[in-house]
Amino acid sequence: MGGPGQDAHDAVEVIIAKRDGGELSDSQVDWVVEAYTHGVVAEEQMSALAMAILLNGMSRREISRWTAAMIASGERMDFSSLSRPTADKHSTGGVGDKITLPLAPLVAACGVAVPQLSGRGLGHTGGTLDKLESIAGWRADLSNAEMLHQLEDVGAVICAAGAGLAPADRKLYALRDVTGTVEAIPLIASSIMSKKIAEGTRALVLDVKVGSGAFMKDAARARELGETMVALGTDAGVTTVALLTDMSTPLGRTAGNALEVAESVDVLAGGGPDDVVALTLELAREMLLAAGVDDVDPADRLRDGSAMDVWRRMITTQGGEPSAPLPRARETQAVTSTRSGVLSTLDAMAVGLAAWRLGAGRARKEDPVQAAAGVVMHAKPGDQVTEGQELLTLYTDEPGRFDRALAALEGGVAVSDTGSVRESQPLVIGRISAT
């Protein structure tokens, strides 16, 4: 059998230990992650192990060790030479979740550096890099040296995670995607946290989404995921806090790449939808607190334009033209209300799926996205609407996509009498910090 490392194990031995409900030893975890990264443990062996982990769980010690082993599979960044503290944010993904765009420059404007390594979108939730790539000239790929320089100089960087960061996670994520093992909380938590810890931030705020448009539909499981990630960050010496936030309805009034950039710029200019502003400020305060900065109110930095200044420098430094007009879709279609009343439902999953089908998202990693495709929401749940009023506008470059987008919205948009409006969920449902 054999394999890398001093403590050689055997894949079947490790699988059987977890299958039979045991705890894997540190040496088993280290071995299996390293051997998998190097192809000594085969894909079919790792998928059996992933299923056993999904069904039998992992202890906090096992998950911490698994995360550490994934970090050790690649390079680890180091921002300790920076003159200011670092903080980052990670969202588990939601519809209309453009918060990173205003948040990173806002926190930087408050004196905390934000090294945000992001991904592209897959499925119904958009990716931060896809959104920023709708800005003419902007590039996602930076060298480590460029990233460090921009962090020191501008204070915020949003760029693509390099292939050197947690390569075990990259391989494992692709496997989980095709083997029905995405939903294992230990594997979700270690996947997210291995990249964030390897990225080198000293403080981390997690935005764990709950609701129809989120990966976690259920508050109890979202809380479990949040607690697991906070524990992992804490074990790795990163000050970590998680907020559980509502994703039953989309964030803001736009879902789609360029549409969300425009809305983010509105927020940085002092406007924008209330929910986006509120969540941006809430997350900014948590990041500052976690980074040990308690003498700045981020609301001031929105008001005085300094967050917008950082945004413009951040975009410019990465080759983008912050003042260039954003792409506009060639085709639009209105969705109007069939009656008067109160908008009672605007379902996040329905809107996310519609935006995806309009071309804003991709089904496979290698697919392109349309910069201008998406959905603009003219009313939010609780708003009074009248018969014939435009509730949504759909945008795409390919009109053949409207039918399937409209089908996605069926049952996801509802107008009722005033009396039947559900009490709206608060945006922040819970907060988890280290115990």
Place this chain on the structure above:
Amino acid sequence: MGGPGQDAHDAVEVIIAKRDGGELSDSQVDWVVEAYTHGVVAEEQMSALAMAILLNGMSRREISRWTAAMIASGERMDFSSLSRPTADKHSTGGVGDKITLPLAPLVAACGVAVPQLSGRGLGHTGGTLDKLESIAGWRADLSNAEMLHQLEDVGAVICAAGAGLAPADRKLYALRDVTGTVEAIPLIASSIMSKKIAEGTRALVLDVKVGSGAFMKDAARARELGETMVALGTDAGVTTVALLTDMSTPLGRTAGNALEVAESVDVLAGGGPDDVVALTLELAREMLLAAGVDDVDPADRLRDGSAMDVWRRMITTQGGEPSAPLPRARETQAVTSTRSGVLSTLDAMAVGLAAWRLGAGRARKEDPVQAAAGVVMHAKPGDQVTEGQELLTLYTDEPGRFDRALAALEGGVAVSDTGSVRESQPLVIGRISAT
């Protein structure tokens, strides 16, 4: 997506259904087995499904359908043209389990044809074909026409299962072996039964071994396996009975290929160890009963030499020389008793492992085996022994193997005072028939 058949499913959908504790539909089972056989469902997807089946189980309907789908993946033999009824036996494997060798000719001598498709050994239990291949000239590979002719002419055939029989099982078994999913009862049962049903026998007796030297260490799990297989056979129209038999100590006095052939010939000649004779007769009676033959006593056919006649014709028809001397090992080593008393332990796993390490078994499919390697047991549990008496003789062609064989026996052979001998387990622990 896509795949063969009208009802196309998706591998991830099927995996998730089982992962979440659901029952797979007939259409999902048919699709996933066929798609896996044709490589549309990937190895890593099937291993995740196998782990979910192991941990979440399958209903009787699912296992029956799974078995039928595995049979449908290949050819199905038909012995309905034979002039006599058919019956077969399958053992889940034990140390010293040479019963097939005297049993097949004995049952044929009683007027029931035995179409025994066998395998080679892997691990500590020997394979029937490996044993017979120690006979000069004997060949395991027969065409279907040769097999049918021999069944009509001689009444018994023991040969290799062709690649056309349940190819899905062949592929799945190799996968389970490396992914820690061998132990799933639905998969063990459907693996065994798909081959036995496809083989075309009308009656089947299962010898489910329990104890240290067996695959199933635990009587409750062995009973579950037996019940599952009896249900599968019954559902497929095969009269099926299972005996649970003890495998805490080896069967007979030999473990090893040529050694077991010699012991089998002793049984056919009217001698041989009591336990081998008793189990051979018990299984023969069950096979005759299942085949609807109730007017012959197999003990008479041992006594009158007709079983030996069938043996010789069976070996000769497959090119073997039944009178040729069997290979003898170049090296021997004695294991003697360090005290006087009663042999209280002769552990089946210890002896099986020792025989394996002496060269009687293989670690990988492609390894050769030594015909003459193995262990002869001069005493059985309950026997009086004296200090210095030879308890075991080890045989191998490579003396370098003795040390590891002796290590395997440590703790597996014990002599105690008369008073401390355990009450010996009956050989047949239970019987399961269709309800």
